[in-house]
Amino acid sequence: MSTSARMIVVLTLIVTVSGGVLSSLDSYTAPKIQHHSLVQLRAAIADVLPEHDRYDELALPAQTLYVGRKATGEPVGIAFIARGSGFQGVISIMVGVEPDFTRLTGIKVLEQIETPGLGTKIVTDPTNKANPLWFPEQFGGVRPEPEITVIKNRPPTTETEIQAITGATITSRAVVKIINDALKQAKSDYQSSFKKVS
């Protein structure tokens, strides 16, 4: 066999075996990996919504809404994933809101690559020993109408205000902007989904 023929045969064989190994491995691990992300999603929904017995997935063209319901079917809150630009990269947040969109019920940051020690306080703030979750917890009960606003260096005085993280104003503003934008979208999506049904 000539050298070039041998090169082709050997490389082809190696790549074929490699592809076979990887595809059989994938069929074994893919369901497990998918299961982990589902568990994470469920935990995030449970974190941001008030107590509920089940949730329905409302798959709309723009996004998926997760509607938490009591056993009777009465909706207690709506959760959805909001995505947008932070200071350094994409921030994605699970947002929970009451079914009439008048108050947020909670938020949980799912993904972020903000500045360690400053912007990462949107997830947890280890320098605040009393309540490391003070920033995300501010969103529970906040009113999003007309919109949530960011204030600096003083505690919130109205129900639409969120206090910024010192040293991470851009990240704090980004979180609020992402939530404001996504809420408007989710609200119109949710309400128009009813019109189609009825």
Added chain:
Amino acid sequence: MGKQQPAVVYEFVKGLWDENPVLISLLGLCPALAVTNSALNGLAMGLATTFVVTSSSIIISSLRKVIPHQVRIASYIVIIATFVTVADRFMAAFYPEISKALGPYVPLIVVNCLILGRQEAFASKNSVGRSLLDALGTGLGFLMVLFTLGRSAKSWAQGHS
């Protein structure tokens, strides 16, 4: 060749200190700095790398007379990449937290020079047994450094060990 081969045991031991990939050969420095923020991450990265270098060395040294010289690097990379993907998927399926913490550094094992280096410098020229010992020694040498770095980084950062 007339050259005296070193004792079999030395093939294993040399990776731990004499030819330690990080401390002496200065290879694999990127993961050594990037993921050693905790002992657990260092350990996981070290184990994944040890798995990849050992498995690749076994396959490549047993195929060393079959693979044509001209396409050896391409063949090595395909074999290494296969094992890296196996390690990556395995971690994502069974240790999702560690997999998330290590992030892109698991798939990036494929470009870690210490792995391709062992194939080109050793596994392609030596028997399967010697290549296995050589790879295990290299992997363990790497693991030890990553674990130690991760452990001390944590205690320096938090003021206790």
